[in-house]
Amino acid sequence: MPEPRPIPTVEYKDFSLKIHSRYDRLDRVIKAQMELTYRCNLHCVHCYTDPYNAREFFPREMTFAEITRILDEMADLEILYLNLTGGDIFMRGDFFQIYDHACRKGFLLMLYTNGTLFTRAIIDRLKQAPPFSIDISCHSVNEEAFDRFTQVSGSFRQFMKGMELLRSSGLPFCFRTKAMNWNKAEIPQIRRFVESFGQSFGFSTSLSPRLNGDLSSLEYRLSPEDLRVLDEQEKDRTDEEEPCTDRSDWTSSPPARLYRCGCATNTIHINAWGELGTCTMQYEHRASLRDHSVKDAIEKVFSEVRARRYTTASPCGACTIYSFCEKSPSDARRETGDAEAPIPYDCDVALDRAERALHRELIHPLAIPKR
Amino acid sequence: MPERKAYSPPQLVRVELNHEQAILSICSLTAATAMAGATNKCRNGGCKKAGTGFNNAGRPS
Numbered sequence: 200m201p202e203p204r205p206i207p208t209v210e211y212k213d214f215s216l217k218i219h220s221r222y223d224r225l226d227r228v229i230k231a232q233m234e235l236t237y238r239c240n241l242h243c244v245h246c247y248t249d250p251y252n253a254r255e256f257f258p259r260e261m262t263f264a265e266i267t268r269i270l271d272e273m274a275d276l277e278i279l280y281l282n283l284t285g286g287d288i289f290m291r292g293d294f295f296q297i298y299d300h301a302c303r304k305g306f307l308l309m310l311y312t313n314g315t316l317f318t319r320a321i322i323d324r325l326k327q328a329p330p331f332s333i334d335i336s337c338h339s340v341n342e343e344a345f346d347r348f349t350q351v352s353g354s355f356r357q358f359m360k361g362m363e364l365l366r367s368s369g370l371p372f373c374f375r376t377k378a379m380n381w382n383k384a385e386i387p388q389i390r391r392f393v394e395s396f397g398q399s400f401g402f403s404t405s406l407s408p409r410l411n412g413d414l415s416s417l418e419y420r421l422s423p424e425d426l427r428v429l430d431e432q433e434k435d436r437t438d439e440e441e442p443c444t445d446r447s448d449w450t451s452s453p454p455a456r457l458y459r460c461g462c463a464t465n466t467i468h469i470n471a472w473g474e475l476g477t478c479t480m481q482y483e484h485r486a487s488l489r490d491h492s493v494k495d496a497i498e499k500v501f502s503e504v505r506a507r508r509y510t511t512a513s514p515c516g517a518c519t520i521y522s523f524c525e526k527s528p529s530d531a532r533r534e535t536g537d538a539e540a541p542i543p544y545d546c547d548v549a550l551d552r553a554e555r556a557l558h559r560e561l562i563h564p565l566a567i568p569k570r
Numbered sequence: 571m572p573e574r575k576a577y578s579p580p581q582l583v584r585v586e587l588n589h590e591q592a593i594l595s596i597c598s599l600t601a602a603t604a605m606a607g608a609t610n611k612c613r614n615g616g617c618k619k620a621g622t623g624f625n626n627a628g629r630p631s
Contacts, residue, residue, distance in 0.1 A: 206582055206583065206584045207581075207583050207584070208583065208584045208585075208586060209583045209584070209585050209586075210585075210586065210588070210591065211585055211586055211587055211588040211589075211591040211592070212588075212591035212592075212593060214583075214585045215591070215592060215593045215631065216593055219593065219631075230631060280631045307587070307631075309631075331587055331589055332589035332592070371587075371588075371589045373589070
């Protein structure tokens, strides 16, 4: 009998790079984010899904049979990465049935959760077949501020209990922090907390309108001045890194397309009602998976998104600092009534970032005189 | 006629999953970490060369 040959081992980073490059060339979807439910035990004031975290909306959510059918179709399409999110995933009584099905289908699983629902039983169950990563929302480490933000008394204690269970579990996890005007002063404490788990700290700052069109979540945005301070602090902390010296295309002519991000490239998003889109917040173009197969929905939605162009005289169409801008067409629709229109806040932030990156004064995208 | 790429047989490899080695790619999900801001760093894919806008980097995968 021939000697069995050992199977060579590949580092994850090399594998991931190879997969991404290959599927970029093939123009294929490899990632999916699926909202299993809008149900959540918390009611965070900035949360875009929370308006649908109410009893009257629950009957619209995907059933177990619908979810497994979609997972099967996604596996057939060779989608590899699957991010399960909510609401909170653990609010579904059938979560582990869904999880087991996804594991059997071979997805690399990433779980998003608020971390307050972990129990010993959940941790032990996850340890039987660990996900690729568990991402925990962490927007405050101050009990009073945490409970005020989540609008649930005692939620901070539940969170801390969950984190201690997770810490000792050996499961792979990391934290996700959103810097907002109410927690900006807490960023150093949150950083220390995250680092005490041996994790590196990072944060995002963009906030979107809520899915029902309510704009109250935007009240928690950082001002452009606050963003500048945080950027500078970040810069001070990362000075050991190589600066990017290639600025050749930072202010180039903008493409005519409406979606200048990664929408309709390699990722799909499926909301709790079974509607497929290209991004968590992209709601201009969706297809219901109750009427379409995943394959047909991707073809339909991707071709619609890719075909969108600026057709009006919106300043965004000709903006040369668009690569510093976070505007999403759906956010613009909700905020201004027009997907092509600029979001003044994003213009202010983009201008500030562009000026600091390029070290020169620029004209405001909306031609607003400086104060 | 362009030269055909030489055939290489499929290879079986073992991948050690390590989420700390996850890479950033073009963003289409709102789950970005950290920010590049005006720090002139590419660590977060903060310029178009990395395929995304500032503070809008892809989720690690």
